[in-house]
Amino acid sequence: MSLRDAGPPVALVVVFGIFAALSPGFRTLSNVQNVLDAAAVLTVVTCGITFVLMMGSIDLSAPGIMGASAIAVALLVANNRNDNDYGLLGVVLAVLLGAGLGCLSGLALVTLKVPSFMTTLGISAVGLGVATLMFAGVQPNVSDRMLAGLAVERFLGLAHLTWIAFACVLVGWLVQRYSRLGRYAFAIGGAEEVLALSGVRVAPYKVAVFTMAGAFYGLAGVMVTSQLGAGLVQAGRGYDFSAIAAAVVGGTLLIGGRGGILHSAVGVLLVTVLTNGLVQVGVSPYWQGGVQGLIVVAAVAAAVIPQRRRNQVTK
Amino acid sequence: TEEVGGGGPAAAAGACDPADITLVGQVRNESNPYEAAWLDGGDTFAEQVGLTQQRLTYDGDSTRQQEQISQLLAGDTECLVMNVLPNGDSDTPPIVEGAEEAGAYLVTQWNKPADLNVTDYDHWLSHITYDGVESGRQIGDALAEAIGGSGGVIALQGVLDTGAAKDRFAGFEESLAANPEVELLDDQTANFSRAEALEVTKTLLTKHGEDIEGIWAANDDMALGALEALEQAGRTDVAVVGIDAVPDALTAIEEGTMTATVSSDGPWQGGIGLAIGYCVATGELAVEDIADEDRAWFAEQFLIDQDNVADFVSPEITESDFACDNLFSRSQGAMS
Amino acid sequence: MPVIALVVLLAALTVADPGFLTLNSLTAAARTSAPLVVLAAGATLVVLCGGIDLSIAALCSLATVFFALWLPDLGGLTTVAVVAATAAIGAAQGVAHVLLRIPSFIVTLGGLSIFSAIALVISDAGPIRVVDRDVTHWLTLYVGGVVPMAFVVALLVVVVVSLVLRSTPLESWIRATGYSESAARLAGAPVDVVKVAAFTVSGACAGLAAIMLVSRNFSGSPTMADNLLLPAVAAIVVGGTAITGGHGSLWRSLAGALVVTLLRVGLPIVGVPSAYEQILYGAIIVAAVALTLDRSKVQIIK
Amino acid sequence: MTTNLTRPPGQRVPATAPALEVRGLVKHYPGVKALDGVDLVVRRNEVLGLAGENGAGKSTLLKALVGLVRPDAGEIWVRGEKVRLGSIADAADHGIGMVFQEQSLVPNLTAAENIVLGSEGPGVRHGIYRWNTMRRLAQEQLDKIGSHIDPLARTDSLSFADRQMVEIAKVLRIEERTSHPPVIILDEPTSVLESKEIETLFTQVRRLREFASVVFVSHRLDEVLDVCDRVAVLRGGRSVGEVPAADAAPAELHRMMIGSTGSDDHYHGAAAERPDEPRPRLVVRGLSGRTFRDVDLDVHAGEIVGIVGVHGSGREDVCRALFGAEPTTAGEVVLDGARLDLSGTRAACAAGIGYVPAERKTEGMVGPMSVADNMTLTKQGSRCTGPVVRPRKQAKLVDRWIERLSIRTPDRGTAIQRLSGGNQQKVVLARWLVAGDVRLLLLDHPTRGLDVGARSEVYRLLRELAGQGVAMVLLADSLEEAIGMSDRIVVMSDGRATTEVAAPADGKPTPLDLVKEMV
C-alpha cells in the first residue's frame, strides 16, 4: 500500500476514534457488531459497483436490479403469495435475474454505444417496472426458514449475512487480483484504447463486468429481503449513490483505473460508521444528512491533500 | 341539462352524462400495498358506475405529480373527476388552483396546508384526512399501556417535512405528556421506510439496549422494519405500534408480535374521492349542498389491537358507502 | 439528432393517444419542462468541463425555501437575491472542488446532503406558503397566449449562455478543460476559473429554476425539487452531451429536457400502466441516447 | 475468400515470396489522401527503412499493415498470400506486430502485464492469472533487449524511456506467437530514447534480422541508414523510390523525401547577433522541488540554454517548475527583474513564459479540438477584441502560422488529433508564438517526432526567436541537437545542476565532453 492509498483507512480510524471518545454506546462490542451487520448489504452492492467504476464507467442500476431480485426471491422461496418453495434455488435464480439485468446494461453499452450512465439508469427503471409487475399490489412475505435465518442467525457474533458480505469481498478481491476479468477491468479504466491496440476485444469484458455487478446487486436484493422478511420494490432505494460514494470515499477514482475492492470496503465502513456514530452521539435527525455530507467531503479532502500534485486532473 | 359539450365549465357543472365522466386516481406508487389497495378501491367504484379509473402514480416525486396534473388538465377537463393524494402539503395548492381553473372536480386526501380553505373553491369538492394527532396519541397510549405505564421508548418519525409525520409525532408527544412515566429515549427519522427503520432501530437498540421497552413508529412499514430488527437482535420483550393497518401489520398483531395500529381504509379512500366527484359531476349532488364541515373532514379511524384485529383483516367495500346520499357517513367531524 | 428523438417521441405519443397532440397539451408540456430545462442547462456547463453537479436539485429545493422566507422582507428583490445566493453557493462548491482537489462528484454529493439539511432546518421541515404572488406572477403568464413565460425564460437562459460561450474564449476553455484538463492547464487556460464559473452558473440556474417552481406551487419546500436530479442529468445525456466532458451543448440539453419531460408526463397520460411505464421509460431513454450521441466526437464510451 | 483464389490449391508458397508486400494501397481521410497507391515490398530477413516527411503517410501505411486502418483500395500479401487484416489480432496471427508512434501502454498495469497483454499464453489459465509465469514470460522479453526493469513495476512509475523499452519488449512477443518468421514494425521507436538505449535497440534489430523482417521508421536519417538494409521513401502518400542503405547519404534520402534539393543543414551553426544585455532575462536561484535541489540557472535574452542529463536527472521537472506546473519547496525565480509567481501556469503564461511539453498527446494538445482552437488556446487575446471572439481575426492569424510553419492540415478547423505527429508538434509550438509576446520558452523535446525538414524549420524558427530576444531553455532530443542549438549547456545529474559548458558557435564541445560531465 502506497501513501496515496493510506488516506481512507486513516480517516476511518480517526472517525472511529472520535465517535468512540464521544459516545460510550459507540465503543461497545455489540455496536461494532451492529456496524458490521449494517454494512453487509452496502458492502455487497459496492463490490459490484467497484468493478464498474474501475473501468471508468458508472452504474446506477442497483435500485432497479435489487428491487427486481428482492421481489423475485420473495416469490420463489416459501411465501404468502404462492406455493413456490425453491429455497436455495430461488436465491440462485434471483441472483441470476440480477446478473441478467446487469448483462443487459452491459450489452446496451457495447452494442448501442450508449454511455453506461444512461444504460444503467434505464435498466434501473426496467428493473423497478419488472418488480412492480411481480409485486402486483400484495407484499410477498417470506416464510422460508433458511432465507429469514440468514439475517437472524449468528456465527461468531455476526449475522450470516455479514459473513456473506465478507465472502463477497474476498471473492471480489480474488477476481480483481487473479482473474483476467478483474485485471482487464482495471486496465480498461487505465487505457481502453491501448487494450484494443494490443488485440484485446474489450466488449466481452465490459459486458462481463456489468453482469458480475448485476449478480452482486441481485445478491444484495436477496439480503435485503432476508433482513426485512418481505420483498420490497424499493429494496434498493438509495443504494446507487451510497455505494458510489462509499467506493469513492475509499479511494476508487470515478475516471477509472484506480482503487479496488479493499478500498471500497474501507469506504463502506467509513460511511457506515458515520451513519451509526451520528445516531449514537445523538445528532438531530434534521442535521444528520448534512453532517454526514460534510464529513465525507472532509474525509476525501484530507485523504487527497498529501497526494496533491500541481497538474493533477480532478474531474 | 342534456346539452353537454358547448357550454363553459359553469354551464357544464352538474350536467355531465355519466358515460362522459373521466375518473382519475393518483397516488405515489403501486409498489406499496396501501396505495395499491387505494387504486383498487377506485377501480371498484368505477366498475360500480360502469366506468374505468385512470390510474396515475408519481413515485413520490412532487414535481412529477404536478407535471402529470397539469398535463391532465391540459386535456379535456369538462367532466374530469380527480381523487388525488398530494405528495406533501405544499403540493396541494397548485393542484387545487389548476383544477379550479380548468373546471375539473377534485377531492384531495391526507395533505393540505392548514390555511388553505376548501370552501374558497368551487371545484375542490372536499378534503379528507385522518386525524394524525389523534392516531399518534392513540397508539402512544396503547404503547404506554403495553409497557405497563412506565419505561423507555424510542420513536421512528416519518418523512420530516410531511404534515402526517408532524401531526402523528405531535400526538405522540401529547400521549407522552399524559404518561409521565414513559420516557422518550431517542427519536430518529426512518422516512416511512421499512428498510431504513430496520437500520435505525438496530442502531438505537445497541445504543439504548435493554432500556428500550417500546417502539413508536409513525407508520406500519417502519413498525414492521423495527420488528425485523427486534427479531434479529433476539428481543421479544419490546412493544411496537404503528399506523395504517397494512395487512402485514394486522398479521403481526394477530400473532402478538405487534401491539397496535390505527386503521386507515385504503380501498374506501380510493373509492370515496371518486364517488364525491362523480355525484357532483352528474348533478346528483350540488357543491353548495355539501355542508361546510364536509368540505374538509376527518374520516373515522379505529385503534386496532389484538382484541379487535379480526374485524379488520379483510376490509370489505360496501357499495352503499359510495352512494350519493351516504358519502359523508364516515366523518368524525370537520378539520379544526 | 436530439430533435429527431423529440419528434419521434411526440409522434409515438400521438399515435398512442390522438388527443395528446393538442395546443393545450403542448403548452402544458412546455410549461412543465421549464425548470428542468434551466437546471439541465446550468449543469451542462459543469458536465462540459468534465465534472458533474449532483447538488442542483437539492440547491433548487433550498432556494425555494429561501424565496419563501425572504419574500416578505425583500419583496421584488427576492428573485435577484435568491439567484445571487445560489450562484454564490455554486461558486463555493466550485472553489472547494478546485482548491481541495476533491472530485466534483463528491463535493456536490456532500453539497446535496448539506443543502437538504439546511433547507430542512430553516424551513422547520415543512412547506412555507407564498402568499404574495405578485412577484412570481409574471412567470405564470403566456406570451402571445400560448407560449408559457417560464418556458420563454428557460429558452432565454439557453440562448444567452450559449451566445456568451460562443462569442468569448469561454467555450474553447471549457471544451479544452473537458477533453483534456492537463493539456488545457499546460496551455495556460484558466482551468480553475472556468470550473468555478461553471459551478456558479449551475448554482444560479438552480436558483432560477426554484423561482419557477415557486411560481407554480405557491410555496417553498425543503424537498420540492429533490427528484429533479436524475431527470436533469438524464436530459443532459439524452441530448447527446458526453458525460465525460468536452463535447455537447446547451441546445442539446434543451431538447433532452423536452424528451425527458414528455416521457415523464406523456406515458402515464396516454394510459400506460405504471409498471410498464417504468420499463418503457428505461428502454426509451437508452434508445434516445443511442440516437443522439455523436460518436465521432466521443471515441470511448464509458 | 480471396485467399484461396490467388494460387491453385496444394501449391507451395515459393520460398522466395517476400515476407510482406503491399500493392496500390489507398486510404482517404476527409480532406486528405493519406495513402495514394503505395507499393512496398518487405523481404525476408531484412531491415527496411521507411522515410518520409511528416504526414507522408508512414504511420497510416503501417497501421494498415496491422489491421488498424482499413484501406480503401489495394492489396496486402503476406508470404505470398493475399490477406485481409481486420484487426490487430489478425495481423498478429500472420506474424505482424507493431510499436506505435505514440506510446500505447496501460499505465496502471504492471510492465509484465503490458508485455504479454492480449497474448498471455500460459500466463493466464482458464481466466486465472498465474503471476509467476507471467513475470517469467515478461522477463524473457526484457532480457532480450537487456532491460533491467522490474517486470512487476507499475508502468506509470517507469520513465518515458523505460516505457519505450517495455513497448519493444512487448512487440517481440510476436516471436512466440507465430511459427512463421515475423514482421516487426517500429514506428519511430527511437525518438524518445537516449544513445545507449538506441544502441541496445539496434542490437535487437540486428538480432531480429536473423529470423524476421523489420520495418523501421525514424526521422533521424543517419540512424535509418545505419541500421537498415534498404530504405523506401514515401512522399504525399505515394512511394517515390527506394535506395540501398549501404551507399546512400542522408542528403540524398532527404532529397527524395521532399522531392527537391533541400538543405540538410541542421543546426545553423552561427547564432544570431544579440544585443548585449548585462542582466540575464531569467535568474533562478536555489530552486528545489521533489526531484531537484538547489538549481541555479541564468538565461539571457536571445540565448538558448540546453540542459542535458541522463534519465532521472530532474531536468524535466525543473522546466515544469519554472512554468508553475510542478510544486517547488524553495528558491526564487526572477524574470526581467520581476519575481515570478510559481503557483500556477496562468501566472507563468501571463509573465510571458511558454512551455512545450514532451508528452504531446496527453499534455500538449486537446485532441478533439481544431487546429485553430489549439493554436489560440493560450493567447486568446490574439483572436479576441476585448472579451469577444472574432472568428475572422482568428482565421487570418491561424492561417498565417499554418503557412509560416508549413503545417499540413486540410484546414484550420480539422481536429488536431487527425494530423500527423510532426504537424501536431508545430501547432503546439505555434501556440506560444501567435501573440508575439513570449519572453521565455521552455522546450521539452520540441522536435520529438519531427522530420528533417520540419526539424530544421523549427531550428530556424528558434534561432529567429532568439534573434528577437526570446530566451530559451531546451531539453534536446539528442546530445547533438543540444550542442548544435545551445549557446550554453547546463549539465544536470541527480537533481542538481553540476556543470556549465559554453557552446559558442565557434567552439562547440563534442558529445564526448558532455557525456564525461554527465556521469
Ligand SMILES: Nc1ncnc2c1ncn2[C@@H]1O[C@H](COP(=O)(O)OP(=O)(O)OP(=O)(O)O)[C@@H](O)[C@H]1O
Ligand atoms: N484518423 C485520421 N483522420 C484524418 N486524417 C488522418 C488520420 N490519420 C492520419 N491522417 C492524415 O493522413 C496523413 C498521413 O498521416 P500519417 O500519420 O500517416 O503521417 P506520418 O508519415 O506517419 O507522419 P509523421 O512522421 O509526422 O508521423 C496526414 O495528412 C494526416 O493528417
Ligand SMILES: Nc1ncnc2c1ncn2[C@@H]1O[C@H](COP(=O)(O)OP(=O)(O)OP(=O)(O)O)[C@@H](O)[C@H]1O
Ligand atoms: N510521479 C513520480 N513519482 C515518483 N518519482 C517520479 C515521478 N515522476 C518522476 N519521478 C522521478 O523523478 C526523477 C526525475 O525525473 P525527470 O523525468 O524529471 O528526469 P529527466 O531528467 O527529465 O529524464 P529524461 O531524460 O527522461 O527526460 C526520476 O528519478 C523519476 O523516476
Ligand SMILES: [Mg+2]
Ligand atoms: Mg507517423
Ligand SMILES: [Mg+2]
Ligand atoms: Mg524526462
